[in-house]
Amino acid sequence: MKRFFKSINLRELLRPIGQMIVFSMGSAVALSAIVLLLALILDNTAIGVAAMEKFGTTLFTYTLINLPQVLIDGLTIGFVYAAVALGYTMVYGVLEFINFAHSEIFAVGAFVGVEILILLEAKGVLAGTSLGMAYIYLILAILGGMLASGSLAMLVERVAYRPLRGSTSRLVPLISAIGVSFLLQDVIRLVEGLTTGQFNRIFPTFGNFDERLIFGNVSMDTATITMGISVKSLIVILAAVLMLVALNYLVNATKVGKAIRAVAQDRPTASLMGIDVNRIISLTFLVGGLLGGAAGVLYALKFTRIDPFVGFFPGLKAFTAAVMGGIGNLTGALLGGIVLGMLETFAGSYMGVFTMGTYGTEYKDIFAFMILILVLIFRPQGLMGENVSQKA
Numbered sequence: 085m086k087r088f089f090k091s092i093n094l095r096e097l098l099r100p101i102g103q104m105i106v107f108s109m110g111s112a113v114a115l116s117a118i119v120l121l122l123a124l125i126l127d128n129t130a131i132g133v134a135a136m137e138k139f140g141t142t143l144f145t146y147t148l149i150n151l152p153q154v155l156i157d158g159l160t161i162g163f164v165y166a167a168v169a170l171g172y173t174m175v176y177g178v179l180e181f182i183n184f185a186h187s188e189i190f191a192v193g194a195f196v197g198v199e200i201l202i203l204l205e206a207k208g209v210l211a212g213t214s215l216g217m218a219y220i221y222l223i224l225a226i227l228g229g230m231l232a233s234g235s236l237a238m239l240v241e242r243v244a245y246r247p248l249r250g251s252t253s254r255l256v257p258l259i260s261a262i263g264v265s266f267l268l269q270d271v272i273r274l275v276e277g278l279t280t281g282q283f284n285r286i287f288p289t290f291g292n293f294d295e296r297l298i299f300g301n302v303s304m305d306t307a308t309i310t311m312g313i314s315v316k317s318l319i320v321i322l323a324a325v326l327m328l329v330a331l332n333y334l335v336n337a338t339k340v341g342k343a344i345r346a347v348a349q350d351r352p353t354a355s356l357m358g359i360d361v362n363r364i365i366s367l368t369f370l371v372g373g374l375l376g377g378a379a380g381v382l383y384a385l386k387f388t389r390i391d392p393f394v395g396f397f398p399g400l401k402a403f404t405a406a407v408m409g410g411i412g413n414l415t416g417a418l419l420g421g422i423v424l425g426m427l428e429t430f431a432g433s434y435m436g437v438f439t440m441g442t443y444g445t446e447y448k449d450i451f452a453f454m455i456l457i458l459v460l461i462f463r464p465q466g467l468m469g470e471n472v473s474q475k476a
Contacts, residue, residue, distance in 0.1 A: 096337035100329050100418070107419050108162075111426045112155050119434055123147040126438060134440050147434065152311050154433045155426070160317045160386060162425020163324035167379040168402035169409070169417040170331060171372030177348045177412040178368045181254055184261040185240055186376055187399020188268035189233045193377025194384045194394055195272060197229035201288045210290040218291025226323070226381045233377025234370045240264055241369040246362070272392040287388045293319065320382045327375055328418060334371065335414060344368055348412075397449065401428070404456040410466025419468060427451055 123144040126132050135143040168190055175183040204210050204221060213221065244264050248257045276283055292315050299311040335341040346354040347364045355361050383398060384390050405424045409416025432448035459466065 096333050097329060100332040100415075101325070103415060103418060104325060104328070104422070107422045108159055111423045112158075115158075115426055115430050116151060116155070119147060119151070119430055120144065122434075122438060131438060131440055135437060143437070146437070150433060154429055156313050156317060157433075158426035158429035159422070160320050160425070161429060162422040163321055163328075164379050164383055164386070164421075165398065165402045165405045165425050166418045166421025167324050167327055167375050167382075168398060169406040169421045170328070170414060171376045172403050172406040173409075173411055173414060173417040174335075174344075174368050174372045176406075177414075178344065178365055179245070179249075179257075180412075181257045182261065182403065182411075183245075183369075183372070184258070184399075184403075185244075185264040185268060186237075186372065187395035187402075188265050188272070189237050189240075189373050189395075190376040190380040190383075190399055191272060191390070191392065191395030192236055192268065192380070193229035193233035193373075194380030194390050195276070195285065195392075196232040196377070197225035197381030198285050198287055198384050198390060200225045200228045201290075202285065205288040205290070210288055213290055215292060218293075222291070222293075222319070222385070226378050229377040229381040230374045231377070233380065234373035236268075237369040237373025237376070238366050241366055246365075269392055276392065284389060284391045287384045287390075291315075293385065316385050320386050323378065323382055327378060331371065331375065332414060340364075340367065401449075401452045404452045408455055408459050408467060410468040413466065413468050416466050416468035420466070424452060424455065427455070 123146075127143045132143045135141075135146055139146045141149075168186070171186045171189070172183060175181070175186070201210070201221065210218075210221065244260050245257055248260055251257065273283060276285070294314065294316065296312050296314050297318065299313075301310055333341075335344060343354070343359050343364050344367070346357070346359055347361055347368075351361050354364075379398075380395070383394070401424060402421065405420030406417045407420070408424060409418065409420030411417075428448050428451055431451050432445040435447060436444045
């Protein structure tokens with residue numbers, strides 16, 4: 085036991101936690117300051133007057149009242165984006181191509197996890213279940229989604245990508261990835277149509293996941309700020325943090341991680357040093373698939389409803405997060421996911437108020453694509469650069 089604890093690299097365990105705290109606090113402070121400054125400026129305009137009539141308080145006070153919940157929601161979706169983005173960035177780090185089928189790997193995990201819970205609900209297992217058992221069933225669904233997505237990711241690598249690895253053009257595996265993405269979407273629709281006759285699936289209601297934990301109330305003018313977080317949001321954040329810490333430890337503090345980094349740096353040399361390159365690449369897809377599957381179930385828990393196209397927008401935004409942070413850089417993917425989640429939530433919460441309803445919540449997706457374009461134009465290597473060396 086002592087030898088086991090001595091072998092644990094505490095620095096690699098604590099470093100990603102510190103990075104998450106810094107990235108979360110930095111993006112929260114920066115975006116909060118911008119939004120509060122805008123509210124203060126707009127308070128004496130027609131927008132401020134309209135807010136006073138609608139909410140019974142100043143625009144600045146309304147913005148401040150909703151700020152804690154906006155921050156919590158932003159962190160929740162940001163960590164989901166980060167978990168999916170790490171799947172993109174790991175594959176790019178090793179093979180230097182974008183696995184666009186990863187969004188459907190995410191969707192498969194979501195469907196498998198939800199279908200496990202729906203099956204348990206149909207058998208009457210979830211009805212009146214105790215709190216402890218509810219969490220066990222949720223963990224079972226997450227593990228089922230991870231197993232399905234991880235296995236599928238390895239299968240996709242073996243069938244669709246490995247035969248094309250020697251291609252001189254990078255467009256060939258990219259086109260294959262896009263084809264696999266559309267294929268998996270239709271396979272999900274086919275399977276759901278044949279087995280359930282429904283494309284939309286609803287996450288079952290059980291346990292205390294929909295309850296809200298209240299931290300306290302803060303009075304401000306005539307309004308009261310309620311500080312709290314839903315149980316399912318807390319589960320999403322904690323699960324995502326655990327996955328990100330585990331991945332960082334795997335890549336930076338284990339022999340397997342050292343082999344992954346060696347293959348990413350120079351495949352021929354790694355092969356000459358005795359590393360089984362094919363096995364390491366398959367393992368990389370497995371790890372990315374496990375993360376995607378878990379993120380899919382957590383996404384279903386948070387947003388309740390899923391369909392065969394559920395992976396498209398989260399996958400696209402996670403890809404944007406990976407590019408924004410620096411594709412091929414694990415820390416960059418974490419930063420990009422958190423920043424994008426926070427920015428999207430801030431835009432969805434305040435854009436309608438600041439524009440007097442001209443632009444509503446539906447326009448929040450524009451920010452993800454605007455960021456992708458701006459990053460590609462002004463800093464194509466991402467905010468944190470790229471750790472993967474380019475091959476001649």
